[in-house]
Amino acid sequence: MENHNGKWRLAGYDVISDELYNIRGDNANITEYDTEEAAQAAAIIQIQRIEELQPIEEAGEIQDKICIIDPNGKPKLFEPKIKIPNPNKN
Numbered sequence: 001m002e003n004h005n006g007k008w009r010l011a012g013y014d015v016i017s018d019e020l021y022n023i024r025g026d027n028a029n030i031t032e033y034d035t036e037e038a039a040q041a042a043a044i045i046q047i048q049r050i051e052e053l054q055p056i057e058e059a060g061e062i063q064d065k066i067c068i069i070d071p072n073g074k075p076k077l078f079e080p081k082i083k084i085p086n087p088n089k090n
Helices: 036-053 056-062
Strands: 008-014 019-022 065-069 075-077
Touching: 008 036, 008 075, 036 065
Parallel strands: none
Antiparallel strands: 008 019, 008 065, 065 075
């Protein structure tokens, strides 16, 4: 994915089709971040959203993933160091 503006971005990764897709913010624009840390914080929120839509117990290995796109356009799979709970579970 191209990224020529010096900002960090997020992309979804569809495991089945092996493709990246844009993640849009609440205002329907592609959200950009000034720092990697800000992109990582946003990625955690996106992982929670995926977990709501595709619970790992049901989706298993085919659950979508999140990539962080660096300012040079290089995607890297985001793998948080902590387990992110499903917000729908007690």
